[in-house]
Amino acid sequence: SYELTQPPSVSVSPGQTARITCYGDELPNQFAYWYQQKSGQAPVLLIYKDNQRPSGIPERFSGSSSGTTVTLTISGVQAEDEADYHCQSSDSSAAWVFGGGTKLTVL
Amino acid sequence: EVQLVESGGGLVQPGGSLRLSCLASGFTFSNYGVHWIRQAPGKGLEYVSAISENGTSTFYADSVRGRFTISRDNSKNTLHLQMSSLRPDDTAMYYCVLSGLYWGQGTLVTVSS
Numbered sequence: 001s002y003e004l005t006q007p008p009s010v011s012v013s014p015g016q017t018a019r020i021t022c023y024g025d026e027l028p029n030q031f032a033y034w035y036q037q038k039s040g041q042a043p044v045l046l047i048y049k050d051n052q053r054p055s056g057i058p059e060r061f062s063g064s065s066s067g068t069t070v071t072l073t074i075s076g077v078q079a080e081d082e083a084d085y086h087c088q089s090s091d092s093s094a095a096w097v098f099g100g101g102t103k104l105t106v107l
Numbered sequence: 108e109v110q111l112v113e114s115g116g117g118l119v120q121p122g123g124s125l126r127l128s129c130l131a132s133g134f135t136f137s138n139y140g141v142h143w144i145r146q147a148p149g150k151g152l153e154y155v156s157a158i159s160e161n162g163t164s165t166f167y168a169d170s171v172r173g174r175f176t177i178s179r180d181n182s183k184n185t186l187h188l189q190m191s192s193l194r195p196d197d198t199a200m201y202y203c204v205l206s207g208l209y210w211g212q213g214t215l216v217t218v219s220s
Contacts, residue, residue, distance in 0.1 A: 001169070033207055035152075042202060042210040043152065054208060086152050088207070095166055096142070096154040 002026060002091040004099035011105040018074040020102045022087030025068055032070040033088040034063055036081075037101075043086060047072060074104075082106045109133040111203045116214030123193050127214055129186040129203030137161070137181040139206065143188050145199035146213075155201070156188060171197075193218045 004024040012018040022032065032050050035043035045054055047063035050070060060075045070089075074081055087099040115127040129141070143155040156177040157166040165177050176189040186203055193216075200213040 035207075042212055044210075045208050048207065088152070093166075095157075095168075096144075098152040098154065101151040 002097050004087055004089060004097055006085075006087055006099035006102045008100070009103045009105065011107055012074075012077050013107045014077060014079060016077055018077050018081070018104055020072045020074075020085050020087075020104065022070045022072075022089075022099050023068055024070075024089055024097070024099075026091060027065065027068050027070055027089060030089045030091075032063065032065060034061075034072045035086045035088065037084045037086060039083075046085075077104075077106055079106050109205065109209045111205060111209055111211035113201065113203050113211045113214035116201065116216045118217045118219065119193055120220050121194060121218055123218070124189070124191040125193065125216060127188040127190065127201055127216070129211060131184045131186065131203075131205070134205070136179075136184040141179070141186050142204040143177065143186075144202045144204050145197075145216075146202070147196070147199040150199075153199070158186070190216070195219060 004022050006022050034047040036046050037043040046057055046061050050065040051063040062073045064071050084101045084103050086101045091097050110132045112130045119125050140159045142157040145153050145155050155168050158177045158179050162179050174192045178187045195218050198218050200215050202213045203211040
């Protein structure tokens, strides 16, 4: 079955830039989506269609795509950005597939 | 305002059944496909099932196919997930999701003896 691969954890100091990657063979052919999930809460959509931000999402969150890897970039990381981040895409049958999630720690 | 409110979770013994519901409001429910996504404690997100706008097309993850049945009642703006032959590894928070943008608060299913 199709898999998306994320690093289990990323650490960054406040004010620095965090980059979270997601690898998948089908990513050149399918859009990627990113969700933020804080402890005890439902996920929130951060990025859709590789690099689009829904209304209300701060500009410091951005997405990019290059071949089989998509990247979520958080510029000027704040303490409140500490959360789990999940990438999502689709397989050839349009079923959603999620990465394993990345825990962002703000040092 | 779009709202998705799940209900029906609880503690059930292995082999038992449970029916989850999701009441939608704030949008034209019959115009959208909807999804069930679950998250086991401390784990990542797993796509469970989906149903098309009119209910004629459905999807199931391999892990639940043959045990779970998704359905919808557009006259009542409600999505259902009938779960049977439940196993301990079905223990998870179950979320009702619209387009990835709107998520319910989740309903917890615990399968344990």
